[in-house]
Amino acid sequence: MIQVVLPKNLQILAGVGRVVELEVRGAATQRSVLDALEASHPSLLGTLRDQVSKKRRPMVRFFACQEDLSDESPDAPLPEEVASGKEPLLIIGAIAGG
Amino acid sequence: MSSVRVLVGTRKGAFILTADAARKRWEVEGPHFAGWEIYHVKGAPADPDRLYASQSSGWFGQVLQRSNDGGKTWETGGNQFLYDGTPGPHTWYDGSPHPWEFKRVWHLEPSLKDPDMLYAGAEDAALFTSTDAGQTWSELPALRTHQTASGWAPGAGGLCLHTILLDPNDGGRIVIAISSAGVFKSDDSGQSWRPANRGLRSNTIPDQDAEVGHCVHHVAMHPSRPDVLFMQKHWDVMRSDDGGESWHEISGNLPTDFGFVIDVNANDPETIYVVPITSDSHHFVPDGKLRVYRSRTGGDEWEALTKGLPQKDCYVNVLRDAMAVDSLDPCGVYFGTSGGQVYASPDGGDSWTPIVRDLPPVLSVEVQTLS
Numbered sequence: 076m077i078q079v080v081l082p083k084n085l086q087i088l089a090g091v092g093r094v095v096e097l098e099v100r101g102a103a104t105q106r107s108v109l110d111a112l113e114a115s116h117p118s119l120l121g122t123l124r125d126q127v128s129k130k131r132r133p134m135v136r137f138f139a140c141q142e143d144l145s146d147e148s149p150d151a152p153l154p155e156e157v158a159s160g161k162e163p164l165l166i167i168g169a170i171a172g173g
Numbered sequence: 174m175s176s177v178r179v180l181v182g183t184r185k186g187a188f189i190l191t192a193d194a195a196r197k198r199w200e201v202e203g204p205h206f207a208g209w210e211i212y213h214v215k216g217a218p219a220d221p222d223r224l225y226a227s228q229s230s231g232w233f234g235q236v237l238q239r240s241n242d243g244g245k246t247w248e249t250g251g252n253q254f255l256y257d258g259t260p261g262p263h264t265w266y267d268g269s270p271h272p273w274e275f276k277r278v279w280h281l282e283p284s285l286k287d288p289d290m291l292y293a294g295a296e297d298a299a300l301f302t303s304t305d306a307g308q309t310w311s312e313l314p315a316l317r318t319h320q321t322a323s324g325w326a327p328g329a330g331g332l333c334l335h336t337i338l339l340d341p342n343d344g345g346r347i348v349i350a351i352s353s354a355g356v357f358k359s360d361d362s363g364q365s366w367r368p369a370n371r372g373l374r375s376n377t378i379p380d381q382d383a384e385v386g387h388c389v390h391h392v393a394m395h396p397s398r399p400d401v402l403f404m405q406k407h408w409d410v411m412r413s414d415d416g417g418e419s420w421h422e423i424s425g426n427l428p429t430d431f432g433f434v435i436d437v438n439a440n441d442p443e444t445i446y447v448v449p450i451t452s453d454s455h456h457f458v459p460d461g462k463l464r465v466y467r468s469r470t471g472g473d474e475w476e477a478l479t480k481g482l483p484q485k486d487c488y489v490n491v492l493r494d495a496m497a498v499d500s501l502d503p504c505g506v507y508f509g510t511s512g513g514q515v516y517a518s519p520d521g522g523d524s525w526t527p528i529v530r531d532l533p534p535v536l537s538v539e540v541q542t543l544s
Binding site for chain 1: 206207208209228230231232233234235236249252253255
């Protein structure tokens with residue numbers, strides 16, 4: 076199971092705790108993980124990426140294993156530690172606003 | 174026994190305030206959607222337990238919430254607000270062309286007859302409609318593609334469609350307002366639109382009497398007289414007696430005619446309320462005094478209402494959708510401030526008490542009169 080950590084506002088929106096566990100089909104990538112996340116929690120549609128273009132919202136970031144993966148290709152494999160469930164994929168609302 | 178339910182949108186969540194018809198003792202419930210900006214919450218006239226809320230965030234975008242039990246529980250609706258076709262540019266602050274971009278829904282207006290039908294006024298300015306209780310949305314594109322639209326420029330708050338008035342006597346007539354394009358009117362359910370700004374005069378635009386380009390802040394209508402409209406413009410309080418075809422100024426003796434809110438007493442369509450704000454550079458009330466001004470003559474002659482409102486060291490603002498009236502007798506008047514206070518007057522404005530004092534900054538106030 077892949078673990079995804081959501082920011083507080085999205086926990087409230089989706090009615091879930093800090094960590095969501097997901098079964099992901101095929102290779103674990105940003106796209107496949109977000110597809111699985113949105114399928115299991117449709118209220119998150121449009122909050123992380125555009126519903127049509129699937130482009131990441133500008134102030135949403137993806138971190139894992141102490142790396143910023145936000146600008147990686149959505150189809151690039153996630154680190155093995157994430158794919159195996161040892162480390163979570165962290166979804167972060169960018170620090171902004173002073 | 175009648176009761177009232179006040180729906181409050183704030184920068185960090187929604188709150189629901191309830192009281193019986195005396196409107197003295199209040200229960201405060203919330204925050205709903207804590208941490209999110211709630212630009213607007215409104216009940217459906219055809220089913221008071223059906224509420225809609227516009228929830229948004231600079232990080233996570235737009236969410237539409239719906240309740241079927243008066244706000245006890247909520248479920249998300251659809252949040253795919255897509256402009257019809259490929260939108261062209263509008264005018265940016267510096268005069269350059271700027272692509273139309275959806276940012277948020279400012280105002281939700283449920284149909285007067287069908288609780289599953291509603292309109293959404295968006296930034297960048299467009300009018301969307303849903304016929305399935307907010308699950309799916311489609312644009313009424315004739316407004317955004319109006320021949321003047323490429324010249325629309327945003328006000329300081331953005332290019333927002335903030336006012337939607339539905340004519341109770343004519344199902345096809347809709348009046349909307351955009352900052353800072355002005356008022357537009359449709360007689361065919363939004364299939365075509367025409368500007369309705371004749372008589373407006375704005376010294377902040379090159380052609381002061383232009384057909385469009387006026388920074389209209391809010392428009393109010395009494396349901397018994399849909400052809401009489403009252404407007405708080407950036408500067409100037411205005412009135413139309415012909416459904417927006419022409420306007421004349423009614424600022425009269427107001428201490429300043431800048432402001433955001435305007436509303437009409439439910440029991441007397443000639444009694445109107447505004448909250449004067451110092452200026453466009455000083456978004457707070459004049460002289461440190463929070464005063465609602467009431468006209469019983471449909472404008473021009475105004476009296477300050479101060480009983481129960483702070484009269485020293487007060488520097489709050491009242492935003493455009495943050496005033497509402499109930500339909501009890503005497504009429505209750507409600508408004509919320511940038512300081513997080515929500516004030517209520519159960520006697521038409523004669524006296525005021527704060528329902529709550531310390532909410533996040535208030536973005537919108539609506540009220541439902543329940544039987």
